[in-house]
Amino acid sequence: MHEGAITSQIVENVLREAEKRKAKSVLEVHLEIGKLMFLNPEQVRFWYQMLTKNTILEGSKLMIEEKEGVVKCPKCGYQGDFKYINDDPAFHVPTPTLNCPKCDGTVEIIGGKECLIKKVKMLI
């Protein structure tokens, strides 16, 4: 739902970087996006194409690496995937919780909310 807003930020940031370096064109943009950002990669690509038209980013390749959600328990040190609840037989999608899978602690989200421009390949 917020792909438009985020992608325009991405394009803006890359353009600024390219201008700073007086790049002739941008060939590749590498993103790292956490799955907890709920960005649909297809929609990000669609927006990217729209927003880069008539810029030095036009036609550049967009590489998206998706990152899984990671939680950490401050109490027992557990680090990894969420604990899921799935107690409604009619409902097959497991629901993540902040309960620690190992102890009775409450975990913190430490990964999966990334939204990074990792690397840009440009012709300078």
Next chain:
Amino acid sequence: MNIKDVIRAEEGEIFDIELDENVLKANAKLAQQNRELLLKHGVNSIDVMGSIGAGKTSLIEKMVEKLKTRYRIAVFKGDLTTTIDAEIISRHGVDVIAINTGKECHLDANLVHKALKRLNLKMVDLLFIENVGNLICPAEFPLGSEKRIVVISVTEGPYMVVKHPFIFMDADVVAINKVDLAEAMEVDVTKLGGDVKKINPKAAVVATNCRTGEGVNQVIAALKL
């Protein structure tokens, strides 16, 4: 030292530039500035999130009625294009600033920052920020508020919570509204509250009816107001 050759990239050369740039950094930074500004002026701030039509405005109205003798209250109201909610709330005699987000489905720290500049913060003790009705996006765009409340209602059916777990992970308080309609909707309010507690054991869950005001005092207590 002898330099054998100097290579110049006259025709243009391809460079890999490692950026590692956080796209949401700008929002996070502004959110932090908003928080500091509010703290400096002793303004308590509450972000009101939740689904479309769940009762966010109604809950703010009820809280304003109960709290306006104790606090000087201001309300920011994010809406796509209209000022309907802002007008409804301003009837209660508090300052309301409408923030039109245009096509965006959420408020962001920059919009809130602009609204804060319009407000005489010395004259405010408590700020409610009603976000655009949405259970997915607002959580990625912190505004800088002190606490977050999520409002859902039984009319959205029994699976609203398990379908949108992440918005509840960031909530301090969750109001399950329109409990007067629970029976007609065949929704078990206790089960819905249990789902919230399983997802986020630290959230306070309150059942409310914002028509009658039932549960509003508990929401106020849970927000420590």
